Amino acid sequence: MINWNNMDTLASMQEISKAEPVNLAQVMAGESGAERVKKYSVPMAEGMAYNYGAKQVDDKVLAGLAKLAEEAQLVDKFEALYNGAVINTGEKRLVLHHLTRGQLGEAVVADGVNKRDFYTGVQEKIAEFAGKVHSGQIANGAGEKFTTVVQIGIGGSDLGPRAIYLALEHWAKRHDTFKMEAKFISNVDPDDAAAVLSSIDLAHSLFILVSKSGTTLETLTNESFVKEALTKAGLDPSKHMVAVTSETSPLAKSDDYLAAFFMDDYIGGRYSSSSAVGGAVLSLAFGPEVFAQFLEGAAKEDELSKNKDIFKNPAMLDALIGVYERNVLGYLCTAVLPYSQALSRFPAHLQQLDMESNGKSVNRFGEPIHYQTGPVIFGEPGTNGQHSFYQLLHQGTSIVPLQFIGFKDSQIGTDVVIQDSTSQQKLCANVAAQIVAFACGKSDENRNKNFEGGRPSSIIIGDQLNPRTLGALLSHFENKVMFQGFVWNVNSFDQEGVQLGKVLAKKVLAHETDGALKVYSDLLNI
């Protein structure tokens, strides 16, 4: 029996709030600090580990978080989710993105089909199509191979697939699985589409239109933009386009597309990287085998999220520590700092994943809640961030918890030795140094050079960023956000907050405005 209770009704939460705060600088000093870092580590899939040695927790706080996990029935709720309960209460939908990468529990039947079969069926269809594109069996009007694939989508249809493409582009090149360059058009700003179109060879480009409903205005506008360019170039748009859409959308059976790959209502945009939304573009860019490895990494990490023991469930532990930071310690932001240039857009994807899922002020029943929910997420790759906003993180007046990610090996493998170390060693040395600098600080009589420390961070460490570890990383953060949503008792799977702006924008375009909205419209010459 699952109870969906608000966080402030949970006895364990009140107990945790009373715990003595941990003095991080103190506990991280000396040999006790070393022991702590060794002990406070949880294995993840694909040889990775989640290390929370530098978080403001101790055994007492952790015991409290374990009780919270139990009282909030986090793993039971996850079980209900993957077994097909209507977890998205606002839209009355199942939440099935985990099924794209594995069968975690019972068979889930919806719309009269086994949903795991549906997702694997779509994957097979994409794989077959990609194979034909790569072999040249599916080619342009002149019978020539496509060399570029362009995704047209926005939000979840853009940020996740784009981040994953950038994360694996150079890995794929090194491992000879790179098939086609990928580009992305998302913004309704006409300069976005125009710039992308000017950078590609139209005649050899295949476009993927991603829209579940087939009605997203930005995406349809960009599709028209692309079609006009194709037509002007003397090309037949229907020979250059595929659709990723729902079976019931107007695009599904249209002759305007070479093929349609289906998505459904049970996977929200920000969770759709492992569905056809990510699958089509990534299978075309890197080959379906690479996408399959990505899914396998995610599936293995998903399995760990079933563990009731918080020390065997890294996503749940990460989630609980985040709740402690947000609701007990009162921190608003979290910075995501990957020490990997290939993860340059991963923070932007996590920003959407987290802020769109848990940036809510009502519980899953639509009742107001009286505690803080989702944090503000931002981040850039280290070491770049070190020479930028880290100043505030070290010496600013507010504490920002940090989520580091680091890998022992680089992707491309080209390196140089300067001052007795490789660039990769310098990169790793920097992230190790930063964790300790943030946690321990350093006293200086010159207060300007004084570091108070006490600034918490965690790090996920892996051997190398590749399709499998990336899949596991994505699953970790998706499940972390899900567990936090369970604790806060919010619906992490709808996004009503984006609607009002859409409604008002339509009014502006129809010139049905008054008051302030009319003045802004006039100022912007609409």
Next chain:
Amino acid sequence: MINWNNMDTLASMQEISKAEPVNLAQVMAGESGAERVKKYSVPMAEGMAYNYGAKQVDDKVLAGLAKLAEEAQLVDKFEALYNGAVINTGEKRLVLHHLTRGQLGEAVVADGVNKRDFYTGVQEKIAEFAGKVHSGQIANGAGEKFTTVVQIGIGGSDLGPRAIYLALEHWAKRHDTFKMEAKFISNVDPDDAAAVLSSIDLAHSLFILVSKSGTTLETLTNESFVKEALTKAGLDPSKHMVAVTSETSPLAKSDDYLAAFFMDDYIGGRYSSSSAVGGAVLSLAFGPEVFAQFLEGAAKEDELSKNKDIFKNPAMLDALIGVYERNVLGYLCTAVLPYSQALSRFPAHLQQLDMESNGKSVNRFGEPIHYQTGPVIFGEPGTNGQHSFYQLLHQGTSIVPLQFIGFKDSQIGTDVVIQDSTSQQKLCANVAAQIVAFACGKSDENRNKNFEGGRPSSIIIGDQLNPRTLGALLSHFENKVMFQGFVWNVNSFDQEGVQLGKVLAKKVLAHETDGALKVYSDLLNI
């Protein structure tokens, strides 16, 4: 006589804190809202305007902010700065980035030279060099023209020039002033340099090494990386490299470079976009005339920052409203949301500019202060952000003030009409709609679809993003950050917070670690 007092000693600040908070949803409704948006606007240079109609201020708060500006002597302090006072107290340096674009006050002599002459001299030298590169008078070893320029730098030597390059790339292409493609290598992650090098034609690439001291480890490492690649390709590195450095650095007179363009100690990295740091790469990419236009736009906006009247000084007004939001209303973050795909990396530059400048806990004399200083800055271009993190901005439990930027016209000029409007009109309609949605909200009996409103924003509106308006934009934000630093009485021009990490990273690389640092080093295989 200038008094450098802490903010909490100012009588005006205490008065402002007592003002009744403005009910934004109320004042922005109906015709009074329309009047407000018309009235609350301050002209900027180059035909732009700063509109603060949707900020949580009224005439009473504004009167208080005007008193604060006077009591904190903001314009006097700016005057002292551009007349050559030692404003950077920590490092005992002048702060002269405004002199790169104009002479705002008295002649400033330092190191025995007139500094305005020094900066214009460097600009002329760069212009001459760029002209020779464009004409082919300076060419590669085979006598062929360079086609690509690659900036090697990190932090301020990277983020600002990169954001500006992206902002003007398509404008320059449309206006036939595009000369060379630019690329950027910054991260010490070897995959960064390797990826850039694999994407260019080495034989026709010119590299700019940017390091003031000539000792920045990341940058020197990446230089070696590049030199090794050039040598391996049978090319002579000294024929492919220029340096931007200080006159006293080891790089200044080295035969390893085709030329050296000088910077000095009076312009910090994050303020260096208008110095040789931005000048070299941008003059090479777009021609020196385009860079000169950018400087002229900035110079005009700088002039406005001399006005004592807050309603004629948009940067100062923006700064004061930001202080009100941070210290009276208690908001931690500010989101920068340009409705312009070309400004995709402008938020990342402002993130450094703001957070590195004002993320401080001691005043300019090194004494602890007891109020909040610099905010956390993040942002992505709209409309992309709308489909991502705006959910939290609209319905999350914390209020995040917003800084919108919008332009009436697109840069490239290619557009498409769908449902009776162009993409550009849709883009502008969206930003207008968002401002009103955030401010006014909308009641709904279904609490899940309820928008409380009361979420403040401002917008900078211009005709088009071009070199002049971009220069004005940059100046606006630089001066905003400066004025806020004056209110908070912090030194906005040093960055001691980045030092400890550097020291510890060196220890890791020298294997001189113990405790937690040793464990992290082991975990990362260093």
